[in-house]
Amino acid sequence: MAALLKIEGLRKHFGSVRAVDGVDLDVKEGELTAVIGPNGAGKTTLFHLVTGAIEPDAGRVYLDGQDITGWPPAAIVRAGLARTFQITSVFPDLTALENVLLPCLARRRETARLWGSYTRHPARAEALELLSRVGLADQAERPVGQMSHADQKLVEVAMALATQPRLLLLDEPAAGLAPGETERVIGTLREMVTAGGVTVVLIEHDMDIVFSMADRVVVLHQGRVLADGAPGDIRRNPAVKEVYLGGTFAGRA
Amino acid sequence: MARAGSFSMNRRNSAWMERGGWPWLAFVAVAAVLPLVLREFHVHLLTEILILGLFAAAFNLLFGYTGLLSFGQAAYFAIGAYACALWLKGPWPSLPVGLIAGAVLAAAAALVVGYLCVRRDEIYFAMVTLACGQLIFVALWRWREVTGGSDGIGGIPRPPLDLGAWAVSLAPTLHFYYFTLAVVAGALYVLWRITRSPFGLALRAVRDNHRRVDYLGLPMRRYRLAAFTVSGLFCGLAGALFAPYQGTITPVLADWMWSAEPVMMTLLGGPAVFGGPVLGAALITLLKDFVASETEYWPLLVGTAVVLLVLFLPGGVGGAVRDAAVGWRAPSPPIKAGDAGEEAV
Ligand SMILES: Nc1ncnc2c1ncn2[C@@H]1O[C@H](COP(=O)(O)OP(=O)(O)O)[C@@H](O)[C@H]1O
Numbered sequence: 001m002a003a004l005l006k007i008e009g010l011r012k013h014f015g016s017v018r019a020v021d022g023v024d025l026d027v028k029e030g031e032l033t034a035v036i037g038p039n040g041a042g043k044t045t046l047f048h049l050v051t052g053a054i055e056p057d058a059g060r061v062y063l064d065g066q067d068i069t070g071w072p073p074a075a076i077v078r079a080g081l082a083r084t085f086q087i088t089s090v091f092p093d094l095t096a097l098e099n100v101l102l103p104c105l106a107r108r109r110e111t112a113r114l115w116g117s118y119t120r121h122p123a124r125a126e127a128l129e130l131l132s133r134v135g136l137a138d139q140a141e142r143p144v145g146q147m148s149h150a151d152q153k154l155v156e157v158a159m160a161l162a163t164q165p166r167l168l169l170l171d172e173p174a175a176g177l178a179p180g181e182t183e184r185v186i187g188t189l190r191e192m193v194t195a196g197g198v199t200v201v202l203i204e205h206d207m208d209i210v211f212s213m214a215d216r217v218v219v220l221h222q223g224r225v226l227a228d229g230a231p232g233d234i235r236r237n238p239a240v241k242e243v244y245l246g247g248t249f250a251g252r253a
Numbered sequence: 254m255a256r257a258g259s260f261s262m263n264r265r266n267s268a269w270m271e272r273g274g275w276p277w278l279a280f281v282a283v284a285a286v287l288p289l290v291l292r293e294f295h296v297h298l299l300t301e302i303l304i305l306g307l308f309a310a311a312f313n314l315l316f317g318y319t320g321l322l323s324f325g326q327a328a329y330f331a332i333g334a335y336a337c338a339l340w341l342k343g344p345w346p347s348l349p350v351g352l353i354a355g356a357v358l359a360a361a362a363a364l365v366v367g368y369l370c371v372r373r374d375e376i377y378f379a380m381v382t383l384a385c386g387q388l389i390f391v392a393l394w395r396w397r398e399v400t401g402g403s404d405g406i407g408g409i410p411r412p413p414l415d416l417g418a419w420a421v422s423l424a425p426t427l428h429f430y431y432f433t434l435a436v437v438a439g440a441l442y443v444l445w446r447i448t449r450s451p452f453g454l455a456l457r458a459v460r461d462n463h464r465r466v467d468y469l470g471l472p473m474r475r476y477r478l479a480a481f482t483v484s485g486l487f488c489g490l491a492g493a494l495f496a497p498y499q500g501t502i503t504p505v506l507a508d509w510m511w512s513a514e515p516v517m518m519t520l521l522g523g524p525a526v527f528g529g530p531v532l533g534a535a536l537i538t539l540l541k542d543f544v545a546s547e548t549e550y551w552p553l554l555v556g557t558a559v560v561l562l563v564l565f566l567p568g569g570v571g572g573a574v575r576d577a578a579v580g581w582r583a584p585s586p587p588i589k590a591g592d593a594g595e596e597a598v
């Protein structure tokens with residue numbers, strides 16, 4: 001099957017820092033891919049490059065065969081690629097429901113409508129459904145700024161799902177979540193991928209979860225792909241062992 | 254939407270009351286009755302309050318709802334005023350046409366200026382809107398053949414309103430007041446609906462976290478530009494009403510001092526409540542009128558009053574009034590009663 005996401009020779013340097021230094025990567029439709037690597041490996045920068053947040057120095061990005069390099073972020077989202085942020089980014093003064101309703105309306109191209117009430121829009125039911133999928137239906141009317149950090153992360157996942165992406169990039173969706181929550185969120189994503197319709201790439205530090213949930217693991221190190229393969233192969237890969245044993249990840253690996 | 258029987262119509266009506274219909278009804282009722290018990294001079298003042306209230310509410314679509322502080326909204330007010338004045342002095346004077354011309358021209362100017370401004374954030378946005386506003390001020394001042402330069406335009410007529418078989422004179426203060434009330438109430442209603450529309454939700458999201466909206470598929474700058482244009486349209490409409498109200502207009506209307514008026518009115522009245530800017534316009538206009546007749550230091554006193562109110566009533570007077578109304582309708586709200594004044598969201 002053709003790759004849903006194809007990254008070719010992607011490069012981004014910040015001065016002398018080679019954040020992303022020639023990455024090639026294919027993501028097949030219907031897979032859950034985990035990107036791991038020590039802090040500063042370039043994982044977040046890679047997501048920024050793919051989603052149009054920053055321009056690459058070199059390289060191309062294709063979504064379902066279409067060259068999306070240099071596209072504005074909103075256009076990339078409408079092409080079917082959504083993301084969340086490592087540093088949680090929501091609308092704190094809006095309620096959880098409004099946070100999720102906005103992308104629902106945007107997807108239906110309703111946000112240019114100056115007339116009609118958004119509080120009674122049919123998309124509201126869909127937003128509520130998404131909130132209950134992340135277990136937050138009972139907090140729908142709360143301003144997100146008053147919710148716990150973990151719940152804010154879940155709202156952000158629901159917001160990304162509301163765009164109905166074909167490909168979803170999640171930057172540390174489980175960071176700061178309680179252990180049970182982490183499994184629930186990533187388990188939900190796992191089920192969605194298995195059920196079909198969405199492909200997920202996530203950055204995650206919990207190795208147990210990565211190795212039990214992911215179809216495929218990509219190890220990034222100093223801006224390059226160090227290893228790429230099935231969880232079992234990655235676990236046995238000597239180069240990966242070396243990076244993790246020698247680096248800050250020794251304890252977690 | 255189902256509009257089957259009278260039962261569902263009633264339900265809809267009561268729902269409308271629940272969702273903010275009461276303040277509207279109260280506003281229109283008070284505004285309609287008040288001039289009957291006031292002297293002509295005060296009816297004149299009330300007309301000004303309505304016009305400036307619309308100006309401030311249009312400013313607040315940017316400030317309170319989109320999170321953009323514009324220091325150049327006077328430019329669109331002035332464009333509306335000049336366009337309407339010129340039309341009224343032309344061969345086919347008609348106030349409705351003058352109002353539409355003023356609003357549309359102001360919106361067009363806002364579209365062009367907004368294109369330059371919406372790329373900037375916070376104080377830089379304020380500076381660019383200020384600079385563009387001053388540019389328009391200078392243009393009005395220098396383009397003598399059309400604008401009359403520093404003398405401005407005088408003798409602006411109030412042609413009768415042509416209602417088919419019936420022509421209503423707008424020359425009497427009271428008539429012009431009711432005409433203004435109809436236009437301003439209609440415009441405020443449209444603005445209010447916009448704030449509750451899907452577009453209005455997008456604007457609030459831009460205000461809250463403008464870097465985020467693009468990643469939900471909404472091009473943020475386009476929404477800012479649309480808000481800027483809509484705001485310009487209603488600022489222009491307010492200006493277009495102002496021209497026949499005053500009878501004389503000068504380039505001062507485009508000056509940054511005039512841009513500061515809706516800023517103060519909104520801060521005083523409360524940017525988080527839709528009616529806040531209108532309330533602020535009323536308070537400042539009345540305060541000015543009252544204090545100016547007592548002392549020549551009135552700007553100092555008005556300024557002090559604004560500073561004190563903003564410091565001690567951060568949600569503005571409108572925020573406090575709304576919290577009080579909410580408390581009155583639901584005697585024991587689930588939120589802590591202690592900080593009700595701060596909860597002006
Ligand atoms: N905007 C930036 N300016 C300068 N350096 C940056 C910037 N963003 C990231 N970097 C650097 O690029 C490297 C990769 O960062 P990042 O992609 O955030 O790593 P990761 O997400 O894998 O922890 C780090 O050394 C970081 O300091």
Ligand SMILES: [Mg+2]
Pocket residue numbers: 043044045086
């Ligand atoms: Mg990171």
